[in-house]
Amino acid sequence: MKKLVLRSILIVRPIKYLLLSLILSTVFMLGLSASNTDKQFTFPHWKNLHKLNTETFKSGSHRAWVDIYVNELAKKAYIQKLNLFPVGSIVLKPIYSDQERSETSKLTIMIKMKKGYDPDNADWWYGVYDESGMEVWYQGKIKSCIKCHARAKETDYMFSESVMYTINEWE
Numbered sequence: 001m002k003k004l005v006l007r008s009i010l011i012v013r014p015i016k017y018l019l020l021s022l023i024l025s026t027v028f029m030l031g032l033s034a035s036n037t038d039k040q041f042t043f044p045h046w047k048n049l050h051k052l053n054t055e056t057f058k059s060g061s062h063r064a065w066v067d068i069y070v071n072e073l074a075k076k077a078y079i080q081k082l083n084l085f086p087v088g089s090i091v092l093k094p095i096y097s098d099q100e101r102s103e104t105s106k107l108t109i110m111i112k113m114k115k116g117y118d119p120d121n122a123d124w125w126y127g128v129y130d131e132s133g134m135e136v137w138y139q140g141k142i143k144s145c146i147k148c149h150a151r152a153k154e155t156d157y158m159f160s161e162s163v164m165y166t167i168n169e170w171e
């Protein structure tokens with residue numbers, strides 16, 4: 001009797017482990033394929049992008065201070081508050097804890113992807129990175145970002161209207 005119980009434990013255990021490892025590897029593979037479709041970007045030279053403002057300004061949505069950086073592709077569309085940004089546009093908003101930029105708490109970034117990336121939401125990629133621009137905290141079609149940025153549909157999900165108003169008022 002004892003022998004039989006022992007034997008069944010010996011058989012059941014490996015099956016359990018096999019199942020567990022199967023489940024884990026499936027989860028892992030799904031995770032990998034998700035990050036393959038949402039390309040991973042890095043932004044080591046983000047400070048070389050064009051900064052639209054000189055002084056930091058208070059963010060409308062966070063209790064924080066921000067700058068707005070754009071690449072060459074995004075510059076005109078942002079300043080002129082156009083309703084369509086060219087593919088490859090990068091807009092980056094570092095968030096600081098104070099007006100003097102003593103500490104960068106994170107970088108929030110948007111990239112205009114090719115048509116079809118996220119057709120229901122104007123094909124923007126969203127990212128949240130650390131100060132170095134190298135460490136990804138969140139990236140891809142981030143729902144919470146999309147939901148709020150959809151309020152600015154007339155200017156292609158960019159809050160260029162209010163940002164340019166703030167910048168022009170100050171400078």
Ligand code: HEC
Nearest residue numbers: 059060061091093108109110126127144145148158159160
């Ligand atoms: C509750 C609304 C809200 C949410 C959620 C939100 N944003 Fe924004 N975002 C804004 C507003 C308003 C601005 C204009 C600048 C400001 O006031 O901070 C902005 C500006 C930006 C900009 C500069 C381009 C622009 O639209 O003017 C980037 C890049 C950005 N957000 C990225 C993100 C990312 C990435 C997320 C998700 C992690 C996110 N945002 C979530 C409201 C939001």
